[in-house]
Amino acid sequence: MKSTRTNRIKEKALSLGFHKVGIAPAKKLERSEYLKEWLSKGYHGQMHWMENYLDKRLDVRELYPDAKSVVAVAMNYYTPYQHSQDKKHGKISRYAWGEDYHKILKKKLKQLLVEIKSEYPGVDGRLFVDTAPIQDKLWAAEAGIGWQGKNTNILTRNYGSWIFLGELVLNAELDYDQPMLDYCGSCTACIDACPTQALEPYKIDATKCISYLTIEMWDKPIPDAYKDKLENWIFGCDICQDVCPWNRFEKPTDVESFHPQNSNEMPLLNELQALSEDVFRLRFRKSPVSRSKYKNFIRNVNAVIKNQSADR
Numbered sequence: 001m002k003s004t005r006t007n008r009i010k011e012k013a014l015s016l017g018f019h020k021v022g023i024a025p026a027k028k029l030e031r032s033e034y035l036k037e038w039l040s041k042g043y044h045g046q047m048h049w050m051e052n053y054l055d056k057r058l059d060v061r062e063l064y065p066d067a068k069s070v071v072a073v074a075m076n077y078y079t080p081y082q083h084s085q086d087k088k089h090g091k092i093s094r095y096a097w098g099e100d101y102h103k104i105l106k107k108k109l110k111q112l113l114v115e116i117k118s119e120y121p122g123v124d125g126r127l128f129v130d131t132a133p134i135q136d137k138l139w140a141a142e143a144g145i146g147w148q149g150k151n152t153n154i155l156t157r158n159y160g161s162w163i164f165l166g167e168l169v170l171n172a173e174l175d176y177d178q179p180m181l182d183y184c185g186s187c188t189a190c191i192d193a194c195p196t197q198a199l200e201p202y203k204i205d206a207t208k209c210i211s212y213l214t215i216e217m218w219d220k221p222i223p224d225a226y227k228d229k230l231e232n233w234i235f236g237c238d239i240c241q242d243v244c245p246w247n248r249f250e251k252p253t254d255v256e257s258f259h260p261q262n263s264n265e266m267p268l269l270n271e272l273q274a275l276s277e278d279v280f281r282l283r284f285r286k287s288p289v290s291r292s293k294y295k296n297f298i299r300n301v302n303a304v305i306k307n308q309s310a311d312r
Ligand code: B12
Pocket: 031, 032, 034, 035, 038, 047, 093, 094, 095, 129, 130, 131, 132, 133, 134, 135, 136, 137, 138, 148, 149, 151, 152, 153, 154, 155, 161, 162, 163, 164, 165, 166, 202, 203, 204, 206, 209, 211, 212, 215, 216, 235, 236, 237, 238, 240
């Protein structure tokens, strides 16, 4: 009975278009405690929202008291295009080339919950994608979707790390998957390639990460220590993923909405610099880039252009 239900839930998740699914028991995960150390070191910088609802971030049962199982899902967002190496183009990280993943994953998780509830009355749950106080990567690792690599992302053997994560937390007991082994081995390519030394094995100081500096650090100039290290990144950064050997096993996604829109894979810096606020909003209205306020986006574009004039 439990195993039939488990298999049905996994089948449904895959048929709705998730590329990976795994299930873990809802319990307190030992590694969740590292978050406290991370916050106390100030590694979250200006992301003060990471301090909120700490009890929930540490234990999923605080978020949903009826929780028994965590169904972790992943969606592949790799598309077969590469970042332009031409200096006239800015670099937007791959995850933001297409439409915002939150909406796409949430819609599918909602549908999954509806289907589960209609087949198993009495089963209920809550769904989460990124923005809730839950550590997505911990659950993906615990449910065997992949392992947390030294660059801190979840890596899989079939899609590399080009995956978005989400969870459906259910009030029903199911059969559980085993966490996956760590396949990083002696590799340190991500740590060596990071231009701002934001990484140590399995740990990140977000305040040094270009992704934080260009997306999450609002209303401040890029610190002097990092502004000449942006390497044309104007929204996020993919360096520690691009160099990862496991990302040679990527497969193009079948999700059309993740494909690049408006030439986001090679936007012209001078065109971006000239955008008005209204046109910026319109151009990026469906993209995760809209998370960055206009002022901060233009700050990033200007910082990259300034580096180039300094190089000449
Ligand atoms: C805050 C945040 C950021 C911050 C901090 C990054 C980070 N690593 O936490 C910033 C702004 C820098 C960021 C950047 C990016 N992010 Co982000 N981010 C988040 C968010 C909202 C919370 C993550 C969190 O809880 N961090 C807290 C710290 C403590 O967690 P951690 O670094 O994973 O730390 C763990 C390890 O250090 C581990 N640990 C400690 N010791 C040891 C020892 C060993 C041996 C091991 C194995 C582990 C281990 O324990 C910690 C607790 O889990 C999640 C969504 C969510 N709700 O979970 C998305 C999320 C992590 N981001 C995501 C993405 C896509 C990105 C970027 C790739 C975007 C980009 N291209 O620019 C980059 C990647 C940069 C990087 N190298 O991590 C995806 C990751 C998907 C994946 N494949 O893993 C997520 C899961 C969103 C989603 N739902 O899909 N992000």
